[in-house]
Amino acid sequence: MEPRQRRFVIIAAVVVAVWTMAPFFWLLWASLMKNADLNQGIVAWLHDPTLQNYARVFGLAGDDEGYDAIFGAQTVAVGNGFINSLVVALPTAIIATAVATLAGYAFGRFDFRGKNSFLFGLLMSRVLPPIAILIPYFTLFNAVGMIGNPISLVITYLTAIIPLLAWVLMGYFATLPLEVERAARLDGCSRLQVLWHVMLPMAAPGISAAFIIAFLFAWNELLFALVLTGGSEWLTLSPALIGVSPIGPLGITPMVVFAAASTLSIIPPVIMALIFQRYITRLNIVDPVTIRGV
Amino acid sequence: MATKQRPYMSDARFALLIVAVVLAFHVIIIAMPLGYSFYLSLHETNIILRRSDYVGFDMWQEALDTPEVIQATLLSLEFAAISVVLSFALSLGIAVVLDLDFPLRGLLRALVLMPWAISEIVTAGMWTMVTDPGWGVFNGILVPLGIVPEGFVWLNENWALFWLSVAFVWHIAPLGAFFFLAALQSIPDALYRAARMDGAGPLARFWYVTVPHIRYAVLIVLVVMTVDAFRQFDLVYAYTAGGPGTVTELLPLQIYRFNFQFSQYGLASASSFILIIIATVLATAYFFLLSRRRRVEREVRQAAVITG
Numbered sequence A: 001m002e003p004r005q006r007r008f009v010i011i012a013a014v015v016v017a018v019w020t021m022a023p024f025f026w027l028l029w030a031s032l033m034k035n036a037d038l039n040q041g042i043v044a045w046l047h048d049p050t051l052q053n054y055a056r057v058f059g060l061a062g063d064d065e066g067y068d069a070i071f072g073a074q075t076v077a078v079g080n081g082f083i084n085s086l087v088v089a090l091p092t093a094i095i096a097t098a099v100a101t102l103a104g105y106a107f108g109r110f111d112f113r114g115k116n117s118f119l120f121g122l123l124m125s126r127v128l129p130p131i132a133i134l135i136p137y138f139t140l141f142n143a144v145g146m147i148g149n150p151i152s153l154v155i156t157y158l159t160a161i162i163p164l165l166a167w168v169l170m171g172y173f174a175t176l177p178l179e180v181e182r183a184a185r186l187d188g189c190s191r192l193q194v195l196w197h198v199m200l201p202m203a204a205p206g207i208s209a210a211f212i213i214a215f216l217f218a219w220n221e222l223l224f225a226l227v228l229t230g231g232s233e234w235l236t237l238s239p240a241l242i243g244v245s246p247i248g249p250l251g252i253t254p255m256v257v258f259a260a261a262s263t264l265s266i267i268p269p270v271i272m273a274l275i276f277q278r279y280i281t282r283l284n285i286v287d288p289v290t291i292r293g294v
Numbered sequence B: 001m002a003t004k005q006r007p008y009m010s011d012a013r014f015a016l017l018i019v020a021v022v023l024a025f026h027v028i029i030i031a032m033p034l035g036y037s038f039y040l041s042l043h044e045t046n047i048i049l050r051r052s053d054y055v056g057f058d059m060w061q062e063a064l065d066t067p068e069v070i071q072a073t074l075l076s077l078e079f080a081a082i083s084v085v086l087s088f089a090l091s092l093g094i095a096v097v098l099d100l101d102f103p104l105r106g107l108l109r110a111l112v113l114m115p116w117a118i119s120e121i122v123t124a125g126m127w128t129m130v131t132d133p134g135w136g137v138f139n140g141i142l143v144p145l146g147i148v149p150e151g152f153v154w155l156n157e158n159w160a161l162f163w164l165s166v167a168f169v170w171h172i173a174p175l176g177a178f179f180f181l182a183a184l185q186s187i188p189d190a191l192y193r194a195a196r197m198d199g200a201g202p203l204a205r206f207w208y209v210t211v212p213h214i215r216y217a218v219l220i221v222l223v224v225m226t227v228d229a230f231r232q233f234d235l236v237y238a239y240t241a242g243g244p245g246t247v248t249e250l251l252p253l254q255i256y257r258f259n260f261q262f263s264q265y266g267l268a269s270a271s272s273f274i275l276i277i278i279a280t281v282l283a284t285a286y287f288f289l290l291s292r293r294r295r296v297e298r299e300v301r302q303a304a305v306i307t308g
Helices: A004-033 A035-039 A050-055 A065-109 A116-126 A130-143 A152-173 A180-184 A191-220 A223-230 A237-243 A255-265 A266-281 B010-041 B059-063 B065-099 B105-112 B120-131 B135-142 B159-187 B189-197 B202-230 B234-239 B251-261 B266-305
Strands: B043-046 B051-054
Touching: A004 A255, A004 B059, A004 B065, A004 B120, A004 B159, A035 A255, A050 A065, A050 A255, A065 A152, A065 A191, A065 A237, A065 A255, A065 B010, A065 B266, A116 A152, A116 B010, A116 B202, A116 B266, A130 A152, A130 A223, A130 B010, A130 B065, A130 B251, A152 A191, A152 A223, A152 B010, A152 B251, A152 B266, A191 A266, A223 A237, A223 B251, A237 A255, A237 B105, A237 B120, A237 B234, A255 A266, A255 B120, A266 B105, A266 B234, B010 B043, B010 B266, B043 B266, B059 B065, B059 B266, B065 B105, B065 B159, B065 B202, B065 B251, B065 B266, B105 B159, B120 B135, B120 B234, B159 B202, B159 B234, B189 B202, B234 B251
Parallel strands: none
Antiparallel strands: B043 B051
16 A cells, blocks of 8 residues: 555544544543543643542542532432342343344244244334333333333333344354254254254354443333432443433533442443454344344 | 355255244344234223223324424434434444544554443433533533533433434444445555555545445444434433434333333324334345445455456
């Protein structure tokens, strides 16, 4: 490559890197500031960095300036939200991946009458607006007294994510070679044995990707969590973050505490994104189209 | 030889069994609530008297007669349109850069997916850091340079929808970039070499070699981004909460308010069917495009079998 062209390529790469990373940088920067310093402007040298904001999220900071009396409850909710979100996201991801693996295998491997209608149904539920599903669910859960119960949240998340995962895995199963499966059948494996001992190991990368998509969705989702766990002891991470957000409806918590809580909340997603990126480039999923949170 | 799978009888039954289980699950978790939502939309609920009266399609009529609903629908469409243009340009741009050769390319490819993985709430927080009129990054840099006045409000009545869209696009474009990157990587280098030997410049190579190969990725990114923008709630709620005034009061947020703040259940359900109908139209277009893509791929594969 000629030097001029090379310089241009490197400038373009730097632009992409800055666009992607700058918001992460400023969030981290703000989380290390004192609120009084932040109010002077975020674009300033960090002359007095502090971990106080992180300590507050973990409930380890002393009660200086009467912070706990005003914001204590919301801030503690963030810490609990981590555990609650884990309790909701793990079963969601496990059940959704299991169901979607079966569905993806059936759709990806076999032709049968009415298959296209099934696919269309799957896709339709993928584009349904969450709010349209939420209203009837809320009314139903309310009637049976399941508001504030994590099971109701897991059920709604499964609704939203399974069609998408089935679609992704269908594409993945369709790319796997048929010969291995045939050979296993000839060797006398039953259909289920083939699925368990032959297909699942081969599909492991796709299944892991599906698991990550489902986990990220359940970890990040706000609307369902807000309505179904809001105000209860099962408040998950997203509504808890809204609770400490100075730009949210309550709007009085210090921005620096919100920045620290947000920074902590993105650690699991960021790790998963870095893993997922390896899969996404190595995999060649037939319809990469559909890999999108709901 | 093209090998198309012909299931034996037991296979077909096995497949149908699995499909039946999935379908049953599907009906329980989706069709039932939707049916119930339809039922709600035909009733007017009075929470004080604790009664619910059948009113036919009155609520649907009311939704269409409510200026707020119409305004929110139009705003949602506008938001989707702005977002789809921005995210298309951005994701294609990122993909083209990631396809080039430069030091630390692997690292950048890994980092680029991060905005997609984080929540809309944190996205909203990050963009508040950037656009806050008092202490934000933009004013922190541009006010000392004299480009904007002190305390310039970026999320003003005219531009709030645009900045909401920018935050959304920052969050969603990495995914589109990876679709495009996959499409770009599937183009054989030989084609570029041949085009270069024929004397094609960079622009001609892009237009005649790259564009035809990524055409389907283009269609798909367009539709996915439109649908996702159209149903966005989390980011709107966390970033602008519909404001200033109601200039970013998009339809999902509006429906949320009807139902959970104003207890107008019938109106909320009826309005949500506007959302469902538009989403259905988009989904149909989506499915049509995808199945057309399949057909073309099959033709290409058959052509390869014949010529290869």
